[in-house]
Amino acid sequence: MTEPAPASFATDPAIERVLLTEEQLRRRIEELGAQLTEDYVGRAPLLVCVLRGAYVFLTDLARSIDLPVEIDFIAVSSYGATTRTSGVVRLVKDLEVDLTDRDVILVEDIVDTGLTLRYLRRSLEARGSASLEVCALLARESADLEGLGVRYVGFTIPNDFVVGYGLDAGERYRNLRYLAVYDPDADEVG
Ligand code: 5GP
Numbered sequence: 001m002t003e004p005a006p007a008s009f010a011t012d013p014a015i016e017r018v019l020l021t022e023e024q025l026r027r028r029i030e031e032l033g034a035q036l037t038e039d040y041v042g043r044a045p046l047l048v049c050v051l052r053g054a055y056v057f058l059t060d061l062a063r064s065i066d067l068p069v070e071i072d073f074i075a076v077s078s079y080g081a082t083t084r085t086s087g088v089v090r091l092v093k094d095l096e097v098d099l100t101d102r103d104v105i106l107v108e109d110i111v112d113t114g115l116t117l118r119y120l121r122r123s124l125e126a127r128g129s130a131s132l133e134v135c136a137l138l139a140r141e142s143a144d145l146e147g148l149g150v151r152y153v154g155f156t157i158p159n160d161f162v163v164g165y166g167l168d169a170g171e172r173y174r175n176l177r178y179l180a181v182y183d184p185d186a187d188e189v190g
Contacts (some may be wrong), residue, residue, distance in 0.1 A: 006024050008186065009176055013167070014187035019162055020155060020179040028154045033064020033136065035152065036105065044068045045103040048095065051075035053109030056166030056174070057137040057154075061107060071110065072097040089119040099127040109167055110138040110157075114148045121149070132182070138162070138179075 006012040036045070047069050049058040062069055075093035106126065111117055117134065124132060135152035139145055147155060161184070163169045164176030172189070173182070 001186050009173075014183050014189075015163075015173075015176075016160075016181040016183040016186070017177050018163075019157065019160070019181050022177050024181065025165060026060070029060045029137075030064050032152055032154060033061055033066075036061075036064075036135070037066045040065075040067055040105075043103050044070065045105050046070045046072060046097060046099070047105050047107050048107065048124075049107045050116070051093065052174070053167045054107050054137070057109060058107050061135065066141075070097065074120070076116055087115070087123065089116050091123065098186060099124065099129040101128065101130045104129045104132045105152075106132065106134045107156075108134060108136040110140070110162070111136045111143045111145070111148065111150055111153075112140050114143055117148050117150070 009015055024050045047062055049055060050075050072095045074095050077087050077092050078089045086131055134150045135148055137154040139153045139156050141156050160181040162179050163173035163182040164179045166174055169182050
């Protein structure tokens with residue numbers, strides 16, 4: 001039988017340490033928003049949020065951009081309930097907006113192996129957009145950002161599995177206000 005979840009994130013032994021505080025996230029996302037505002041001035045970019053991990057980032061990023069942005073959502077799944085990739089990416093929910101002649105910014109939570117991004121690019125590049133850029137909150141130090149064509153990155157992080165600020169472990173921790181390193185061995189629930 002699984003244990004009940006700890007009453008508070010503060011006492012949760014699976015939350016090993018804080019990697020990025022609320023304040024660090026807020027500041028960097030404001031910078032990204034200012035950069036996008038400058039780069040897309042005179043245009044109305046379409047922010048494509050990759051569900052579910054990027055949903056918190058998307059809401060803060062969109063409000064940091066001083067342009068008439070539009071928003072749509074796409075959902076893919078590459079991880080099961082565990083912290084290891086299955087190596088297979090599946091489209092779970094497609095976009096509703098037509099991409100023809102749009103300036104598309106793909107909003108991702110984390111670029112790890114790049115498998116998800118490669119799949120998304122293949123799927124979106126055939127849809128006639130005027131441009132397609134990627135804005136990821138996080139990227140692994142090991143990720144080939146140039147090869148993957150990732151133009152905007154919030155933070156480069158080491159190989160630890162992270163949760164919070166939209167990112168999950170078995171669907172938990174998405175509502176954590178900061179980004180934390182997760183320790184699966186100390187998880188009393190998962
Ligand atoms: P990739 O396809 O680049 O290997 O992995 C990208 C996806 O894997 C991300 O969108 C995210 O859903 C998941 N992922 C990779 N690393 C982590 C991590 O440290 N924490 C969480 N919660 N998800 C991760």
